[in-house]
Amino acid sequence: MTLRSAMPSLATFRFRFGLAAVLLLAACGGPQSVFEPRGPDAERLLTLTWVLFIGGTAIFVGVMGLIGYALVARPDRTRRLSGNHLVLWGGFVFPIVTLAVLTTYSAWTTSALTATPREEPLRVEVIGHMWWWEVRYPGEPGMPDAVTANEIRIPVGRPVEVTVTTADVIHSFWVPNLHGKIDLIPGHVNRRVITAHEPAVMRGQCAEFCGAQHAWMAFAVVAEEPERFEEWLERQREPAPEPREPLLREGREAFIAQGCGACHRVRGVPLAEGDLGPDLTHVGSRHLIAAGRLENGVGALAGWIASSQHLKPENLMPSFDRLDGPTLRAIARWLESLE
Numbered sequence: 001m002t003l004r005s006a007m008p009s010l011a012t013f014r015f016r017f018g019l020a021a022v023l024l025l026a027a028c029g030g031p032q033s034v035f036e037p038r039g040p041d042a043e044r045l046l047t048l049t050w051v052l053f054i055g056g057t058a059i060f061v062g063v064m065g066l067i068g069y070a071l072v073a074r075p076d077r078t079r080r081l082s083g084n085h086l087v088l089w090g091g092f093v094f095p096i097v098t099l100a101v102l103t104t105y106s107a108w109t110t111s112a113l114t115a116t117p118r119e120e121p122l123r124v125e126v127i128g129h130m131w132w133w134e135v136r137y138p139g140e141p142g143m144p145d146a147v148t149a150n151e152i153r154i155p156v157g158r159p160v161e162v163t164v165t166t167a168d169v170i171h172s173f174w175v176p177n178l179h180g181k182i183d184l185i186p187g188h189v190n191r192r193v194i195t196a197h198e199p200a201v202m203r204g205q206c207a208e209f210c211g212a213q214h215a216w217m218a219f220a221v222v223a224e225e226p227e228r229f230e231e232w233l234e235r236q237r238e239p240a241p242e243p244r245e246p247l248l249r250e251g252r253e254a255f256i257a258q259g260c261g262a263c264h265r266v267r268g269v270p271l272a273e274g275d276l277g278p279d280l281t282h283v284g285s286r287h288l289i290a291a292g293r294l295e296n297g298v299g300a301l302a303g304w305i306a307s308s309q310h311l312k313p314e315n316l317m318p319s320f321d322r323l324d325g326p327t328l329r330a331i332a333r334w335l336e337s338l339e
């Protein structure tokens with residue numbers, strides 16, 4: 001085969017280039033994208049990004065133009081442009097003014113991002129674990145905390161103060177449609193107030209490499225109308241519902257018999273008080289399981305229980321691959337019923 005025949009034809013090149021461009025641009029939107037802001041912070045960050053990008057591009061093009069001009073212009077014409085004036089205006093005045101304006105704008109944006117909200121914020125605690133997210137909504141005194149995992153629900157229009165900590169290594173909390181990254185540092189508490197201005201289901205992602213399954217440390221963020229949010233929050237504070245049918249009761253018994261409760265808490269179920277893994281009290285109401293590895297459903301729950309090490313190697317949960325089919329199905333059906 002000659003080198004020429006091994007090279008792609010122009011048509012193939014155009015097709016591949018077009019395909020790559022479409023794929024790249026297709027990533028510029030959707031539930032995990034900085035280009036589709038769903039709140040004021042993300043809007044400010046996107047505007048800042050465009051101002052810096054367009055400004056930087058314009059300056060780059062200008063400088064390239066001057067270099068090109070210097071290369072091709074005849075010496076007598078170049079002399080007219082060069083000299084003290086070019087150094088003064090191009091080398092001092094322009095960069096000083098441009099950098100001062102951009103620095104001021106960038107500092108103003110940063111201060112707007114960290115401003116104290118006028119309204120009393122809702123408080124949410126997020127704790128990073130390798131590789132999942134614990135989410136707690138502290139209750140008023142005498143009221144139990146609502147605890148969930150890998151899913152954060154927030155009311156539209158109300159500021160939410162997210163407090164982040166980590167149980168092990170450094171992670172980073174990031175919902176691109178809502179805000180910039182917040183690092184979770186061992187021994188340190190970070191805070192950020194975020195607001196969503198329209199109902200949406202978004203995807204958040206750990207943004208700091210934290211081990212083998214860092215890529216599968218995602219979560220869902222559901223922004224919904226305040227009334228729906230309050231109903232959800234109230235339900236989350238309650239213990240697990242009583243099984244309504246024999247199969248579900250069987251599932252609960254099998255869950256206890258298999259020792260799942262040593263790592264998972266299901267409030268209201270005896271011997272299910274572990275806190276190594278996610279609280280499963282209302283696992284059936286979540287969009288995702290295993291920190292975004294699977295979309296929730298009875299099949300996904302059964303698959304995860306049977307082969308968690310295959311789906312997400314090195315995570316703390318062992319694969320229960322010796323369970324017989326009916327037992328696995330009963331546990332998965334019971335978990336799915338915990339809404």
Ligand code: CUA
Nearest residue numbers: 171206210214
């Ligand atoms: Cu947690 Cu990456």
